[in-house]
Amino acid sequence: MFYAELVAATYAEMGLLPPDRPRNSYDPGSSWSGDDLPLLQGATLGDEIPVDVPSAPYQQRTVRPQE
Structure with a gap:
C-alpha cells in the first residue's frame, strides 16, 4: 500500500472522502498539501508545518548478529 492510499483509506473511514472512489486514484501530493x-x-486541512x-554527526556503527 502506498502512502496516498493509506491516507485515502483513513479519510474515507472518517467520512471525509467518498467511499466508492478507488484508493489508488488519489494523487500522493494532494494527500499532504490538501x-x-x-x-x-x-x-479542510490546515497549513503545512x-x-x-x-x-x-556521522558515526560509523558495526552491527553484529545476535547470538
Whole structure:
C-alpha cells in the first residue's frame, strides 16, 4: 500500500472522502498539501508545518548478529 492510499483509506473511514472512489486514484501530493483534495463534510486541512531536522554527526556503527 502506498502512502496516498493509506491516507485515502483513513479519510474515507472518517467520512471525509467518498467511499466508492478507488484508493489508488488519489494523487500522493494532494494527500499532504490538501491541493484539490475533495474533502466532505466541510472539512479542510490546515497549513503545512515546516519541520527542520538537524543532521547528526556521522558515526560509523558495526552491527553484529545476535547470538
